[in-house]
Amino acid sequence: MTTKKLLLLAGDFAEDYETMVPFQALTMLGYEVHAVCPDKKAGETVKTAIHDFEGDQTYTEKPGHNFALSYNFDEVKVEDYVGLVVPGGRAPEYLRLNERVIEIVQAFNQADKPIAAVCHGAQLLAAAGVLDGRECSAYPACGPDVKMAGGEYMDIAVDQAHVQGNLVTAPAWPAHPAWLAAFVKLLGAQITL
Incomplete structure (x- = not known):
């Protein structure tokens, strides 16, 4: 049996939950998740940041975990991933x-491969x-980025996800179950219980 591979693009100060949770959940489902970062190799780490929603005008930011990369960025070949x-x-x-x-x-988009982006x-x-x-x-502050790129920003609840074609997007980590x-x-x- 061949394990299906996924690519996760990480970097220093990626959001902690949005990096750790998908990596762990998708690995638990049997995918081989290659977490990579430019200029870093497998076993090296990226620092993460915890973003929280505590009633301020924007999220707060706190130090997160050191997240260990699982693959070398320089060895990524898009055709290897689903x-x-x-x-x-x-x-x-x-x-x-x-x-x-x-x-x-x-390349992922041109190949119509599923892309999950959050926040x-x-x-x-x-x-x-x-x-x-x-x-x-996306996170509401990124709505202008979506619009300037010719997209339509979908203003949905923080715990919801939006799917269009090969693209699955969500506002922030509270959407993890749906996203x-x-x-x-x-x-x-297919997950069956």
Whole structure:
């Protein structure tokens, strides 16, 4: 039996839950998740940040965990993967400056492979030019990024997910149950109890 592989694009100060939870949940379902970061190798770590919603005008940010990468970024071949996970947090704002990261996102989209992006992950989708004419949810502060990239920002509840074609998006980590369920459904997984 061949294990299906997923790619997770991480970076320093990616949101903790949006990195750790998908990595662990998708691994638990039997996927081999390659968590990568430009200029880093398997076994090295990225620092994460915990974003919380505590009644302020925006989220608060606290230090998260050190998240161990599971694969070498330089060895990524899009054809080896069945789907892509793009966590939010602060990492997408600088990952979108990396030409290879942009090429990877574009290649997943061109191949119509499922892409799951949450929160600020939409910044990476916008920079890759894959939102033109598409519907995309994101953290509300990223709504302008979606619109400027030609997409339609979907303003949905923080615990909901939006699916259009190969794209599964959500506003933030409270949407994990809906977002991850929609993603694995797009991947063709069937969970029975």
